[in-house]
Amino acid sequence: MMPGVYAYEGDMPDIDRWAAAAMELIEHPDQGRIWIIHLDGQAIGYLAATYGFSLEFYGRGIVIDELLVAEAYRSQGIGRQAIEFVEDFARGQGLHSLTLDVDIANTRGQQFYQARGFQYYPHMHIMNKQLEENG
Secondary structure, rough: HHHHHHOOOOOOOOHHHHHHHHHHHOOOOOOOEEEEEEOOOOOEEEEEEEEEEEEEOEEEEEEEEEEEEOOOHHHHHHHHHHHHOOOOOOOOEEEEEEEOEEOOHHHHEEEEEEHOOOOOOOOOOOOOOOOOOOO
């Protein structure tokens, strides 16, 4: 399923490093969670979320790292249900916000999240510096 998340971004991440990070998240639920989305006993997607902290958003929150629903199951309310689930989960944990990023080319995803109350911050850009494993 992972390739579907990166379809808009073009480059696939290193699959071994991605799998190791996913396993680390599964083994350490204090860092976040990965939920598998099932329909009729079949895995049709997943949502990966981590815990974050932001002064701007008033404390601890959830960072939705990846949400994927298989193409054949989109536009059926499954993604909406996944967002509602993680929102309820966050509220139950006493968290204050949900944060995510959406690829610029993914206009359908942007509309999906905005329809669910996520706000676009045009004055902000996501920046990342990848730290090398041995240095």
